Amino acid sequence: MPRVKEIDDAGADATLQELFAKEIEVFGYLLNTTKVQAHCPPILKAAKQFGAAIERSGLLDPELRALVNLRVAIINGCPF
Amino acid sequence: MDIHASRGMQAGASNDKIDAIERAGESPLFSERERAALEYAVAITVTGQKVTDELFARVRAHFTEDQVVELTAVAAFENFRSKFNVALGVEAQGFCRIR
Numbered sequence: 233m234p235r236v237k238e239i240d241d242a243g244a245d246a247t248l249q250e251l252f253a254k255e256i257e258v259f260g261y262l263l264n265t266t267k268v269q270a271h272c273p274p275i276l277k278a279a280k281q282f283g284a285a286i287e288r289s290g291l292l293d294p295e296l297r298a299l300v301n302l303r304v305a306i307i308n309g310c311p312f
Numbered sequence: 313m314d315i316h317a318s319r320g321m322q323a324g325a326s327n328d329k330i331d332a333i334e335r336a337g338e339s340p341l342f343s344e345r346e347r348a349a350l351e352y353a354v355a356i357t358v359t360g361q362k363v364t365d366e367l368f369a370r371v372r373a374h375f376t377e378d379q380v381v382e383l384t385a386v387a388a389f390e391n392f393r394s395k396f397n398v399a400l401g402v403e404a405q406g407f408c409r410i411r
Contacts, residue, residue: 310394
């Protein structure tokens, strides 16, 4: 379990409502990181936008991007 | 294995390549371009390491300035993601397989 409570109910927060709905549409469920970053909706939103911006930038092929992500995640001991 | 590696496989990275990624410098599976990018990502990520002028020149030999900026953003943002997840104990999503 993560060190903070996971949030999977958007409640009355409009930002969370929108982001949760979009993620469930894409993945069918909420990602674990999302449920943790949901404690700070502006940060969750910005993190998602940053990730999307990198994909939209699109100057590197997706395979290379994925390899770089994996290499960095391994160093940081991230199970993701 | 995680969402990014999962996407990598969808994007054409083979299991063999993913398994060999920590030895990319010696593995024939990786191109010089990929090796330069991965070495650059390691230098950005490992505490105490720095991107030397020599390494940067090697990266620039394979990537345009625009691409280098994107590459740097990819590596730096994955540091945000992975450090965030490790610090707060966010659990793996279970994409594809467990490393």
